Amino acid sequence: MIGDKIRTIRKEKNMTMNDLAFGVGVTPSYISQVERNIVEPSVATLQKIAFTLEAHMYSFFDEEFKAPIITRRGEQPAYNRAGSSITYTCISPVAKENGNKTELFLVQVNPRNNDEYVQNRFDECLFVMKGSLTVFLENTSYQLENGDSIFIKENVPYKLFNGGAKTVMAISCISPGIDQHGNGDGKGGKS
Numbered sequence: 001m002i003g004d005k006i007r008t009i010r011k012e013k014n015m016t017m018n019d020l021a022f023g024v025g026v027t028p029s030y031i032s033q034v035e036r037n038i039v040e041p042s043v044a045t046l047q048k049i050a051f052t053l054e055a056h057m058y059s060f061f062d063e064e065f066k067a068p069i070i071t072r073r074g075e076q077p078a079y080n081r082a083g084s085s086i087t088y089t090c091i092s093p094v095a096k097e098n099g100n101k102t103e104l105f106l107v108q109v110n111p112r113n114n115d116e117y118v119q120n121r122f123d124e125c126l127f128v129m130k131g132s133l134t135v136f137l138e139n140t141s142y143q144l145e146n147g148d149s150i151f152i153k154e155n156v157p158y159k160l161f162n163g164g165a166k167t168v169m170a171i172s173c174i175s176p177g178i179d180q181h182g183n184g185d186g187k188g189g190k191s
Helices: 002-012 017-024 028-035 043-053 178-183
Strands: 078-080 086-090 103-109 123-130 133-137 140-144 149-152 158-161 168-175
Touching (some): 043 078, 123 133, 140 149
Antiparallel strands (some): 086 103, 103 168, 123 149, 123 168, 133 140
């Protein structure tokens, strides 16, 4: 279970629950509930946990990786932010020790979603595969169609909006990967 893996990684890093809670911006009680599998963290919180633990999010879901790394359709972990109608499916499950510098996600944005702005601590490139997507960067909106892409610099607030009647499909590439923030580049993690 996710909580067990978070606890194991936290202890391997010699971190207390208070340390992890402070880094994530939640209470130690919440971390305790997550580690005991009483509550399931949102995608945003899970990303903050990964960032604070200097761990790859995928490590919370699967056992040790062995080369080659293949995941079959339906086996990739999918995440939703709390209250979000956007699903992120990890399609690049690689371990930190394999030197990953990027992560890829299949992004599905449901019709007429009403998601909040997010701000990441990594660069992101979003490529629209199917549908029409409006990307709000700070106070400016950009309309993307099939085959269009947009680069979103770290720490720039943005949100995705699908005003159509069908789900929008996109690929998101983030760099550095969520577990790559400890290598001196000053990036990584999601806020």
